[in-house]
Amino acid sequence: MGEQPMPDPDGAADLAGFIDLLGQLRAWAGMPSYRLLAKRVGSQMQGAVPLSTVVDVFKAERRRLDLDLVVAVVRALGADEPTVRRWRTACVRVHGEAKTGGTAGVLGQLPTDLVTFTGRRQELTRLIEAATRPRDDEGANTVVISAIEGMAGVGKTQLAIRAAHQLVRSGHFRDVQLHVNLRGFDAELPAADPSAILEAFLRQLGVPVRQIPATRDERAAMFRDRLRDRHALILLDNAADEDQVRDLIPASPTCLVLITSRRSLTALDNAAPHPLDVFTESESLDLLARIAGAERVAAEPAAAADIAEYCGHLPLAVSLAAARLRSRPAWTLRHLADKLRDGRLNAIHSGGRGLRPAFHLSYEELAEPLRRIFRLLGHHPGPDTTPAQLAALADITTDEAEDALEQLQDEHLVTQPTIGRYELHDLLRLLAVELAAAEPEPDPAAPLTRLATWCVATGYAAAVAINTPNLTGRAPETASFADYDEALTWFDRERNTLAAVQRAAAEAGLHDHVWQLAEARKHFFVLRRHLDEFRTAQQLAVAAARAAGDRRTQAAMIGALGGVYWMTGQLDESEDCCRQARRLHQELGDVRGEAAVLISHGVVHNQRGNHEGSVDLITQALDLLDGPDTLKLRAMALVNRAVVDKYGPGRRPRAVSELREALAIFRQCEDRHNEAFALGNIADFLLMDADLDTALTLYGEQRELGRQLGDAYIEAEALRGTGDVHAATDHTADARQAWSEALALYEQIDHPKAAEARQRLSRPDSEVYGFVRER
Structure with a gap:
């Protein structure tokens, strides 16, 4: 030897x-x-x-x-x-x-372009334009770097390969094409060593093995030298991070580097990010048809749409589902759709390939504190989250929560469709739920309890800011709102989250949270006319109060449910609630509560046309109301009796007097919503008495309050009345303008009074005033 x-x-x-x-x-x-x-x-x-x-x-x-x-x-x-x-x-x-395309996976030609490549026209166009766009002198010495980023399975690699082939076919980067799988996310093999990749690249470029330098820096320098002024395309697939690819990037402006990664490579200088989202529905169906067969997809369009939906329109998931169909010609699409509906992550696989391993790799790459945050997102029942919500869920500060969400976004495990709101893809949400169950918190119920507590406390603070009347069992206000508009905007933004948290709290037996979440939102529901949601929330609240054995709260929740039934025209159900609530208040000796229910019951009778019965019930309520703590409730009783009194002969003077008394009380209590209703009712009476100038002034005040409060119904009522005054003075053009604006607002909130506004507008000018007189 x-x-x-x-x-x-x-x-x-x-x-x-x-x-x-x-x-x-x-x-x-x-x-x-x-x-x-x-x-x-x-x-x-x-x-x-x-x-x-x-x-x-x-x-x-x-x-x-x-x-x-x-x-x-x-x-x-x-x-x-x-x-x-x-x-x-x-x-x-x-x-x-x-x-596996490891460190020896550098090829002298690009990987095969899949014939099943689907969609991505805009994304592909943007990549091609970025690679071929003429550059000015300032950018002439900079290599073009396009980083294709997105969650696992979104199709980054196939987009990069398609773009590379299209560029080469059109005459670009013909000198050299290099490709490597960097194994940034690989279940079996470690991430590729940049130094070894450089050695392989240099051999591909014709450098003899014995001439390749030993150190990474020297190899990177030689690599840049060998590609100087050469039209080269380097495809770096599945990058782990910026450090792995930094030395694999040439310096010549004649080169293009395409990088794919599940991470945002924000620290990579001069790299243009190309974030990739899931497919559109049409792209999903197109891919399904390409793999499983166009005839099969065309024969079952509804099932095909369900398959795409259950796959979350994620390209990898759709392709796996389609491949499974292709290998099982006896299956119908509906059969697979049902399996996906019931199994989701477990059902999305084909042969030895599955979606779960791809997702799990992204999770395993996280540090443990961030893994916990991802698992905790599995406890969040809402469609998205905010740093404040996550802070409650995880029992951390808001700043820590925001930082965690930003890191998860960099890993493409969450998205941020709007500033400050973060979403999980449906399939990633399923993974988070599974992981949360597999690695539970010390107290598994604590995350939802903390989140529900935050929702209740913040909801009550917002309810106070929008002047919600008669709040029951107010929670400590841990948040504050600058003004009415900010609070109303918060309710609008958190509408779906609050509903989801209430449902989850009901399932978890968090009874107090359930009814408090309904209570905090009740005025918001009325303002925005979300009456179906109001009814659902209130039904959950009644069930929760009953389950908790809290009879006082049960009476309040049943009474509020009766009000919702009245607003939705379910008068029998409303009366039944009134009777139940009154009986509970009487058993509890709650005179004020009984009076509130009597008023509501009187309103129902008025709706049925039983005006005398209505007046009797409201009068009983007034007899029970005494003392400063009942002042606002008394004012509400006066308003409702006055409204009924318009139908009674000789009662109009009393009605106007009671309305003015109620208006003074509402102003004293700074209850602007009820102030607006009192103004409108007084104006209605003045219109009937032909005091048109005063009526017009009051309608104007009512409309301004409606604008300030963001209450479309109040503003519509003021416009309706304004139009009536104009009609009474024979200004039909002005009347029609006001009614048209009122109609638009009624339609905006889907209010039954839209039909009445259309009737007004449909009348010829000669009949307009007569119609108003009939009111």
């Missing part, structure tokens, strides 16, 4: 390196002839081995070696059995890396 040391097979970074080391082993063995080696190898393998077969083992361009032949060659070169085993292990390793 020669004096040089035996080469170490563990030093083989890839298959080419392994073959080079085999050559060094032959040199170590004294350079035996290939003919001699063939004889030795044949004796081991019990048969003649052609000379050419042994020669081929040492050819650097080989892409695969026969393992048994390599073992025989190593033995023939004089290695002992432990050494032979090391060479055998190294041979298996480099073949495995080559197969």
Whole structure:
């Protein structure tokens, strides 16, 4: 044997390196002839081995070696059995890396472009334009870097490959095309070493192995030198982070670097981000048809749409579902859709490929504190979250929560469709729920309890800011709102979240949170005319109060439910609630509560046309109301009795007097909503009494209050009355203008009075005043 040391097979970074080391082993063995080696190898393998077969083992361009032949060659070169085993292990390793596109996965040509590539027209156009756009002198010395970013399975690699092929076919970057899978997210193999990638790139560029520098910095410098002024395209797929790719980027402005990553590579200088979202519905259906068959998809369009929806329009999920269909021709699309509906993550797989491993890799890459945050998002029942909500959920500060959400966004595990609001893709949400169940918090109920507590406290603060009347059991206000508009905007933004939290709290048995969440939102529901949601929330509140055995709260919640039924025209249900609530208040000795229910019951009677019964019930309520703490409730009773009194002969003077008394009380209590209603009712009476100037002034005040409060119904009522005054003075054009504006507002909130406004507008000018007189 020669004096040089035996080469170490563990030093083989890839298959080419392994073959080079085999050559060094032959040199170590004294350079035996290939003919001699063939004889030795044949004796081991019990048969003649052609000379050419042994020669081929040492050819650097080989892409695969026969393992048994390599073992025989190593033995023939004089290695002992432990050494032979090391060479055998190294041979298996480099073949495995080559197969997975590892450090030896640098190809002289681009990966195959899939014929099933679908959609992405805008994204592809943007990439091509960025790569080919003429640059001014200031940017002439900068390499073009496009970073395609997005969640696992969103199709980053296929988009990059399609863009690369399209560029090369159109005559760009014809000199060199390099590609490597950097294995930034790989379940079995570590992320590729940039230094090894540089070695492989340099060999691809024709640099002899012995001339490749030893250090990463030197290799990067040589790489940049070799690509100077060459039209090269470098595709760096599945990058782990900025550090992994930084030295793989040439310096020449004639080069293009396409990078794909699940992370946002924000620290990479001059890189233009190309965030990739999930498919549109049409793109999902197109991919499903391309793989599973257009005829099958066309035959079951509804099931196809469901499959796309259950896959969350994620390209990988859709392709896996489609491949499963293709391999099972007996299946209907509805059969698969039902399996996806029931199984989701478990059902989205085909052969050995599945969606769950791809997602789980992204999760495993997180540090444990961030993993906990991701798991806790599985406890959040709403459609999205905010830093404040996450802070409550995780029991951390708002700043810590915002930082965590931003990090998850950088990992493409959440998205931020609007400033300050973060969403999980449906399938990632399922993963978060599973992980939360698999690794529960010390107290599994604590996250939802904390979130519901935050929602209640903040909701009550917002309710106070929008002048919500008669709040029951007010919670501590841990938040504050600058003004009415800010509070109303908060309710608008958190509408879906609050509903989801209330449902989740009901399922978890958080009874107090359930009814308090209904209570905090009741005035908001009326303002925005979300009456169906109001009814649902209030039904949950009644059930929660009953389950808790809280009879006082139960009475209040049933009474409020009766009010919702009245607003939605369910008068029988409303009366039943009034009777139940009154009986509970009487049993509790709650005179004020009983009076409130009597007023509501009187309103229902008035709606039915039983005006005398209505007046009687409201009068009973007034008889029960005494003392300063009942002042606002008394004012409400006066308003409602006055409204009924318009139908009673000779009662109009009393009605106007009571309305003015109520108006003074509402102003004293700074209850602007009820002030607006009192103004409108007084104006209605003045209109009937032909005091038109005063009526017009009051309608104007009512409309201004409606604008300030953001209450479309109040503003519509003021416009309706304004139009009536104009009609009474024979200004029909002004009347129609006001009624048209009122109609638009009624329609905006889907209010039944829209029909009455249309009737007004449909009348000829000659009948307009008569119609108003009929009111």
